[in-house]
Amino acid sequence: EDQVTQSPEALRLQEGESSSLNCSYTVSGLRGLFWYRQDPGKGPEFLFTLYSAGEEKEKERLKATLTKKESFLHITAPKPEDSATYLCAVRQHSNYQLIWGAGTKLIIKP
Amino acid sequence: DSGVTQTPKHLITATGQRVTLRCSPRSGDLSVYWYQQSLDQGLQFLIQYYNGEERAKGNILERFSAQQFPDLHSELNLSSLELGDSALYFCASSNPTGGSGEAFFGQGTRLTVV
Numbered sequence: 027e028d029q030v031t032q033s034p035e036a037l038r039l040q041e042g043e044s045s046s047l048n049c050s051y052t053v054s055g056l057r058g059l060f061w062y063r064q065d066p067g068k069g070p071e072f073l074f075t076l077y078s079a080g081e082e083k084e085k086e087r088l089k090a091t092l093t094k095k096e097s098f099l100h101i102t103a104p105k106p107e108d109s110a111t112y113l114c115a116v117r118q119h120s121n122y123q124l125i126w127g128a129g130t131k132l133i134i135k136p
Numbered sequence: 137d138s139g140v141t142q143t144p145k146h147l148i149t150a151t152g153q154r155v156t157l158r159c160s161p162r163s164g165d166l167s168v169y170w171y172q173q174s175l176d177q178g179l180q181f182l183i184q185y186y187n188g189e190e191r192a193k194g195n196i197l198e199r200f201s202a203q204q205f206p207d208l209h210s211e212l213n214l215s216s217l218e219l220g221d222s223a224l225y226f227c228a229s230s231n232p233t234g235g236s237g238e239a240f241f242g243q244g245t246r247l248t249v250v
Contacts, residue, residue, distance in 0.1 A: 060238045069138065069226050077166070086137070113179070117237050123192050124230075124239060128178045128201035 028053040032114055034125035039134050042103050047130045049114030050096040059097050061090050062113040064129070072115055104134045141161065142242035144228050145216045148227055150250055154215040157245045161208055161229030167191070168210040169230070169239060174223040185210060 034049045051059065058077055062070035074083040076092040083090045087108065088102045099112055113130040139162035145179075149155055149180035161168050170182040181194035196202075204210045214221060224246050228239040 058237050062241075067224070067244075067246070069140075069228075069243045072138070072238050072240055075238050115239075123184065124181075125177055126181070 027119065028116075028125050029114055030114055030127040032112075032130050032132060036131040037133070039104055039132070040075050041100075041105055041134055041136050044102045044104070046101070046102070047099040047112055047132070049099070050121070050128055051114075051116050051125075052095075053116050053118050053121035053125060054111075056103045057117045059092055060115045060117070060124075061097070062097055062115070064111045064113055073112075076106060098128045101132070106136050108132065109134045137242040138242065140227060140229050140236065140240050140242035142225075142245050144245060145243065146246050146248075148248045148250060149217060151217055151219060153212065153217050153249075155217065156249065157212040157214070157225050157227075157247075159210045159212070159227030159229075159242060161210070161227075162240055165229035165231045165240075167230045167239075168208070169203055169228040170196075170210070170212050171226040171228065172223050173226060173244075179226070182212070214247070219249050222247055222249045 030051045058075050061073040064070040075092040079094045081092050087102050091098050111129040111131045113129045115124045141160040143158045166187045169184045173180045182196040183202050184192040188204050199215050202212045224244045226241050228241045228243045230239040
């Protein structure tokens with residue numbers, strides 16, 4: 027069964043404390059893996075697309091990486107404004123659907 | 137700004153009523169997705185349309201229906217509303233056959249059923 031699992035469910039860090047969020051997936055024929063950020067009461071905001079193992083993308087303090095089984099969202103020296111829920115989704119080649127993880131709620135304390 | 141427009145932003149209605157939520161996708165996107173998000177919950181996929189045709193169905197109640205029109209905008213109709221239908225409803229659009237296929241979300245419609 028196609029599945030996306032994110033861990034941990036929640037993560038509390040001190041400002042400046044780097045860490046990583048995990049997105050593991052089981053899907054046949056990965057077309058793309060997507061990371062989003064969602065603030066409370068707002069729509070998810072697109073961050074990155076990764077297509078193949080070994081690929082990396084960066085944006086400010088965030089770096090996303092992809093292997094054949096999982097993706098990591100590394101956050102370096104986070105700030106309180108990085109607090110949000112981070113969502114991962116995958117798309118298969120064979121259909122148009124998106125399969126979503128449940129998200130990781132990230133809290134950065136000043 | 138994602139380019140996806142949802143109206144209205146807020147809606148307050150009584151139990152038993154019917155409402156219509158509207159979504160205008162990004163220019164060029166043929167696919168529209170509808171999601172429900174209750175308080176502190178994850179995104180629950182409701183339904184997907186591609187170029188006017190239904191493509192996938194998630195956990196959509198029979199009281200809910202949707203359609204995508206020739207101009208590609210979409211409407212989600214919710215009827216016989218119950219208190220438990222209070223939630224944020226998001227629309228997203230993508231071009232799944234072209235580009236990288238990522239979805240872009242609107243800012244949502246907050247539905248409150250009283």
